[in-house]
Amino acid sequence: MTDKGDDQLVLEALADRPTAFDELMLRYERRVYSLALRLTGNTQDAMDATQTTFLKALEKLEQFDIKRPFRSWIARIGVNEALNILNRRERFADEGTEPPSRAPGPEQRCAASEAGQEISAALMDLTPDYRAVIVLRHLHELSYDEMSEVLGVPSKTVKSRLFTARRELRRRLAETDFKR
Numbered sequence: 001m002t003d004k005g006d007d008q009l010v011l012e013a014l015a016d017r018p019t020a021f022d023e024l025m026l027r028y029e030r031r032v033y034s035l036a037l038r039l040t041g042n043t044q045d046a047m048d049a050t051q052t053t054f055l056k057a058l059e060k061l062e063q064f065d066i067k068r069p070f071r072s073w074i075a076r077i078g079v080n081e082a083l084n085i086l087n088r089r090e091r092f093a094d095e096g097t098e099p100p101s102r103a104p105g106p107e108q109r110c111a112a113s114e115a116g117q118e119i120s121a122a123l124m125d126l127t128p129d130y131r132a133v134i135v136l137r138h139l140h141e142l143s144y145d146e147m148s149e150v151l152g153v154p155s156k157t158v159k160s161r162l163f164t165a166r167r168e169l170r171r172r173l174a175e176t177d178f179k180r
Contacts, residue, residue, distance in 0.1 A: 006024065006027070006070035007066050007070070009023050009024050009027075009070075010024070010064060010070060011066070013061060014061060014062060028071065031071070032050045032054070033046050033050045034139065034140075035075060035078050035079065035135060036049035036050055036053070038123070038131070038139060039083065039135060041120070041124040045082070046082070048081075049085055050078070052081045053077045053078040054074075056077055057073075060077075068149070072149045075140070075142070075146075076150040076152065079132055079136075118173065118176055119173065121176075122169055122172040122173050123135075123169065125172055126168055130161060130165035131165070133147060133161045134165050134169060144159060
């Protein structure tokens with residue numbers, strides 16, 4: 001990878017330098033995957049969301065506003081793709097068919113501690129909107145303004161959702177006798 005900034009790589013990708021978008025993808029693939037995994041709770045869904053995110057980003061790259069941060073733009077696409085997967089999952093449930101498994105993959109089971117598993121389970125019980133703000137703020141360390149941009153809602157809505165999501169997560173963890 002190069003030391004070029006995201007905006008330079010975007011401009012090069014738009015100028016048909018194929019390796020420029022590859023560099024952007026390498027730079028953000030892990031972040032998008034992590035975001036999708038936290039939102040969907042399923043490794044296969046996270047991989048699908050990540051792949052679709054970068055395909056859509058490549059297709060829509062000419063629409064990217066170079067004055068804005070690329071990381072927020074790619075995160076927004078990733079959140080939307082993960083939420084689309086969750087919506088499809090709900091449709092499966094409404095139709096009476098089995099939704100894809102929410103069971104953690106082997107790498108999750110190996111890496112997660114007991115406390116981490118309790119937190120992950122409580123996080124997965126939150127609504128997608130609440131889960132998204134927790135993940136974006138605490139795991140991806142986005143600012144309120146960046147979260148607002150990623151989610152496409154006003155900053156006040158982000159703050160309100162985050163307050164409620166934290167309270168709900170705390171309540172769910174208390175129900176499991178979670179100890180810090």
